[in-house]
Amino acid sequence: MVSTKEIVAANSAFATERTSGKVFVFTGATSGIGAATMEKLASMVDTATFYVAGRSAPRFSPLRAKLEALNQNIRIVFFECNVSLLADMDAFSALITASEKSVDYLCMSQGALPFTGAQYTTESLELCVSLSYLSRARLVSSLLPLLRNSPRPRILSILNGGKETTLNTADLGLAHPGSWTPFAAIAQTTMMTTLAFEHLARLPGNERVTFLHAFPGLVRTGIGANIVAPPGAGWWQRVRAAVLRGAVRVMMFLMGVDVERAGERGAYLVAGAGPGAGPGLAEGGAWLVDDKSEVAAGPVGVLERYRAEGWPEKIWEFTVGVFERVLGAA
Structure with missing residues (x-):
């Protein structure tokens, strides 16, 4: 386990470098772990631009004020949207692409507990699948060209890394009657995230991009x-x-652990002091990270089976197919 003391020390070391001019992108960061991670990062940089997607600019105002109090040199761009919608993720990425030549860090933590039954977005996608996987995958694919322009790009998806179990290969979107259950939704989005990240990390041009799929453990947030x-x-x-x-x-x-502690660990991963940048670990590639902030291998034999059957590529083919069906040629 990477102790809290070690993480605080690593984050403090990053802060002493007085990192300037970096571009951070956040989704799901208006509350909970994402917000705590963003607050910690605000105290660790000299100057930076924070792009934040969320439902309501007025509701974001108290957090904006807190961030600005932590660091007056941060430029905050809030984009009001529904992060479960692929079209809104496209609009968010278009805003960033129009203003920036590179993106250094992407942190995604949007989600919902799926225990009250299947729900669907206006794009006819199951809400949990869209929030936890599809909208994140769309944002990643849209921002990869800018991430490749960064000297040290990092992508963090806070979800369930290392907890992979099974994959419903017959119904990847859990759209057929009887496919969806709360635990099926969790298992499906977990596995698809891991396999999609592995596929993207192997594509030419993405060699320097670090993909992290992290499990934060139980955290005292208001998600309930x-x-x-x-x-x-x-x-x-x-x-x-x-x-x-x-x-x-x-x-x-x-x-659960305090959300501030989870934010400290989240910042540790985003900033690059954690897996993918530590001793003996090359930057780039796809990594699973457990709630102890250590590299996780995943359940023995589970991922190996799906890798051998070519599911990283198949998952991404399915994902692109959803993009095309929902968004058209774009």
Whole structure:
């Protein structure tokens, strides 16, 4: 385990370098782990540009004020959008591409607990699959040209790295009746993230890009509040959602770590003091990172099977197919 003391020391060392002019991109960072990671990074750089995607500029205002108080030299560009929509991710990346020649760091942490049943976006994509995988994959693919222009590009997807189990190879989008369950959604997005990152890391031109799929562990965030019954739900669904919401809160309180500590670890990974840049580890490539901030191998035999069957490439072919179906030729 990389101790909190070691992480604080590494982040402090990064801060003493007085890094200037870097471009950071954040999704899912208006609250929870993403926000804590962004706050920590704000205190670790001299000057920087932070691009932040989120639903509401007014709701972001208190966090913006906090970031500006931490570092007056940060330029914050907030883009109001729905991060579950591929079209909105395209608009976000277009904003960045129009203003920047390179992106140095991309941190993605958007998501929702899928325990109240399958829900669908206006693009007819299952919400959990879109938030946890498809919208992230779209942003990565759109920003890769700018990331390649950075001397040390890093991508961090905070999700479930190292917890891979199975993949529904017959229904990758979990669109068929009976495919979707809460645990199937978690397993599917976890595996697709890992395999897609492995595929992208091997593509020509991406050799210097570091892809990190990290599991943060249980963190005391407000994500449990998002467990609500869908509109029009019956009384039993509302009761079930309330019970689950309470159970998550109790579990987080008893077993979770403080969000500030998770943010410290997130900044450690984004800034490059962690896996993919430590002793004996070359920069670039795809890495799984556990809640101890160490490189994880994943369950024995699970990933090897899907790699042998060519699923990293198949996953990306499916992903591009979704992009084309939802967004057209773009």
